[in-house]
Amino acid sequence: MSPVAAAYPETTLRSPVVCAPLSVERAALGKRVGDVPVRHTGAGRDRSATAAAQLAAAGPRPVLVAGVAGALTAPLRPGDLVVADEVRSEGAEPIRLPTARPLAAALRRLGLRVHVGPVFSSPVLVGGARRAALAATGALAVDMESAWLAPAAGGGPFAVVRAIVDTPEAPLARPGTPGRGLAALRSLRRAAPALRDWAQAAGPRAVELASPRSFCAGVERAIDTVDRALDRFGPPVYVRRQIVHNAHVVRRLTDRGAVFIQELDEVPPGARVVLAAHGVTPAVREQATARDLSVIDATCPLVTKVHAEVRRFTGRGHTVFLIGHADHEEVQGTVGEAPADVVVVEDVEAALRVQPRDPERVAYAMQTTLAVDEAERIAEVLRGRFPALVGPRTDDICYATTNRQRAMRAVAASTDLVLVVGSENSSNSRRLVEVAGREGAAAHLIDDVDDLELSWLAGVRRIGVSAGASAPDHLVAELVSCLSGFGPTSVTANPTVTEDVAFTLPKEVS
Known part of the structure; x- marks a missing residue:
C-alpha cells in the first residue's frame, strides 16, 4: 500500500445540510434530496448569520445553499439556475467555490438550464443602477443570504445553487412575478437529485x-511548432487534423489563429501548413508539394521512426504486421507507407487469424500509444505463429x-x-x-x-x-x-x- 493509502485526512465532517432561506424553497425541495436534511434558515443577512453560527458550532460540515435569486445579466431568465463559483459581498473577500463546475454539469444532465459564475449577496433588495453596477463586475445573480450562510460550513465544503425569479427587464415589482417564482421553484425541485449527489460526494480523501x-516531448514539440509558426508568420497557420488529440489544446491554438482542417484541399495554394504529431502518408506530402504549400512537419520523431521501420521492412519484401488501431491517424499514416504490404493487427484474435503472403518474410511494428502489456501479448502470438518474424531494433511504443x-x-x-x-x-x-x-x-x-x-x-x-x-x-x-x-x-x-x-x-x- 502506498503512503497515500493510509494518509488521507482524518478530519471528521458532520453530516451535510441544505440551507433554504425561504419556507417555499424548503417546501420545493422537501424530501427530494434523500437523507440530506433541508433546513429553513430564514431570509436576509441577520437570520442567515444566526443560522450559520448555530450550524458551525457543531464543527465542519458540507453546506449547500439552495434558493431563489435575481438575475443581473440579460441572458438569464426565470427558472434558470446559477451555480456560484464565487460568492461576493460588500467589503469582504470573495469566497471561492471549487466544486461549482461538476455540480453545474450534474444539473445540466437533469435537463436544466445552468450558468456558472459569481453570486453577489446584498443585505437589501437590489435594483436599477445598483443592479447594472453589479452586472458590470461580472456577477451573474444577486441574493440576500449566501455570503452570511458560508460560515455554516465551518471550513467544510460549501456550494450555492440559485434559481432565477426576476431579471433586469422583469424586476420583482413588475406583473408576472408569481409565475416567475413558480418557474424558479420548479427548477429547484428538479435540481434536488444533483444536490443530493453533491452532498454524498463530500468527505475527506x-x-x-x-x-x-501529461505532456510528452513529442506533444510539446508539436504544440511549440504551431505556437512558433504563429509568432513568426502570423495567422492564419493551417494545421492538418488536430495537432495533438486534445480539445483544450486545439481550442487555445484556434483562438491564436491556427486553422484546423481535415485535408489539404481546404488550404489555399501556396499557404503554410503544419502536419500534426501523428504523421501522414506519403500521398499527403505529395499533395502538399503539388499545391505548393509551405510544409512544417510536426510529426513526433518516434512516429517517424516507425514509418522508417515499415519502409525498411517492406523494402526487403516483408509483410509488416502493424499492431495498432486501424481508425487511429498514426496507424493510417503508417499504413500509407506501403498499403499493399502492411496489415493492421488490432487484437489477439486478429493475430491468430492473419495470413501473410510468405510466412518466412514477415515483420511487425507497433502504434506508439498502445497499452504496453496488450501490445506485447499480440506480438507474442505473432512470434509463436511465425518463427521468422522480425521486429524493430527498439520498442516502438514510446x-x-x-x-x-x-x-x-x-x-x-x-x-x-x-x-x-x-x-x-x-x-x-x-x-x-x-x-x-x-x-x-x-x-x-x-x-x-x-x-x-x-x-x-x-x-x-x-x-x-x-x-x-x-x-x-x-x-x-x-x-x-x-x-x-x-x-x-x-x-x-x-x-x-x-x-x-x-x-x-x-x-x-x-
Missing part, C-alpha cells in the same frame, strides 16, 4: 498523482506511453477511483483508463472537471489522478483543486521515473 503524466502506464499501475493498485484527464479521441489516455481497470480500480476518462460525475465520488476516499500525454497539466491542477473543494484532501506524488527527453523543433520555426 487522499489524492495520489501519477508521475510522470517512452512516455510506457512511463505513464507504469505510473498508472502503481497508483491504481492503491486507490479506489482513478480519473484520467484526456480527450475521448486520445489513444494513450484511453489506454491509461484500461490499465487502471486491469488493476481493479474504477477508472474514468474526463476531458476536464465538467466531466466529473458526482456519483463517482460517493464513499470514495482514495483517488488516483493522471493525464494522457496530450493533456495539459493545468487541467490536472484544476481537477485537484475541485476535489479539494469536497473536503479535507491530502495530495501526494510518487514519481516512478524522471523524464528528460527533448526533441528539436522543425527548422522552419527553430
Whole structure:
C-alpha cells in the first residue's frame, strides 16, 4: 500500500445540510434530496448569520445553499439556475467555490438550464443602477443570504445553487412575478437529485498523482511548432487534423489563429501548413508539394521512426504486421507507407487469424500509444505463429506511453477511483483508463472537471489522478483543486521515473 493509502485526512465532517432561506424553497425541495436534511434558515443577512453560527458550532460540515435569486445579466431568465463559483459581498473577500463546475454539469444532465459564475449577496433588495453596477463586475445573480450562510460550513465544503425569479427587464415589482417564482421553484425541485449527489460526494480523501503524466516531448514539440509558426508568420497557420488529440489544446491554438482542417484541399495554394504529431502518408506530402504549400512537419520523431521501420521492412519484401488501431491517424499514416504490404493487427484474435503472403518474410511494428502489456501479448502470438518474424531494433511504443502506464499501475493498485484527464479521441489516455481497470480500480476518462460525475465520488476516499500525454497539466491542477473543494484532501506524488527527453523543433520555426 502506498503512503497515500493510509494518509488521507482524518478530519471528521458532520453530516451535510441544505440551507433554504425561504419556507417555499424548503417546501420545493422537501424530501427530494434523500437523507440530506433541508433546513429553513430564514431570509436576509441577520437570520442567515444566526443560522450559520448555530450550524458551525457543531464543527465542519458540507453546506449547500439552495434558493431563489435575481438575475443581473440579460441572458438569464426565470427558472434558470446559477451555480456560484464565487460568492461576493460588500467589503469582504470573495469566497471561492471549487466544486461549482461538476455540480453545474450534474444539473445540466437533469435537463436544466445552468450558468456558472459569481453570486453577489446584498443585505437589501437590489435594483436599477445598483443592479447594472453589479452586472458590470461580472456577477451573474444577486441574493440576500449566501455570503452570511458560508460560515455554516465551518471550513467544510460549501456550494450555492440559485434559481432565477426576476431579471433586469422583469424586476420583482413588475406583473408576472408569481409565475416567475413558480418557474424558479420548479427548477429547484428538479435540481434536488444533483444536490443530493453533491452532498454524498463530500468527505475527506487522499489524492495520489501519477508521475510522470501529461505532456510528452513529442506533444510539446508539436504544440511549440504551431505556437512558433504563429509568432513568426502570423495567422492564419493551417494545421492538418488536430495537432495533438486534445480539445483544450486545439481550442487555445484556434483562438491564436491556427486553422484546423481535415485535408489539404481546404488550404489555399501556396499557404503554410503544419502536419500534426501523428504523421501522414506519403500521398499527403505529395499533395502538399503539388499545391505548393509551405510544409512544417510536426510529426513526433518516434512516429517517424516507425514509418522508417515499415519502409525498411517492406523494402526487403516483408509483410509488416502493424499492431495498432486501424481508425487511429498514426496507424493510417503508417499504413500509407506501403498499403499493399502492411496489415493492421488490432487484437489477439486478429493475430491468430492473419495470413501473410510468405510466412518466412514477415515483420511487425507497433502504434506508439498502445497499452504496453496488450501490445506485447499480440506480438507474442505473432512470434509463436511465425518463427521468422522480425521486429524493430527498439520498442516502438514510446517512452512516455510506457512511463505513464507504469505510473498508472502503481497508483491504481492503491486507490479506489482513478480519473484520467484526456480527450475521448486520445489513444494513450484511453489506454491509461484500461490499465487502471486491469488493476481493479474504477477508472474514468474526463476531458476536464465538467466531466466529473458526482456519483463517482460517493464513499470514495482514495483517488488516483493522471493525464494522457496530450493533456495539459493545468487541467490536472484544476481537477485537484475541485476535489479539494469536497473536503479535507491530502495530495501526494510518487514519481516512478524522471523524464528528460527533448526533441528539436522543425527548422522552419527553430
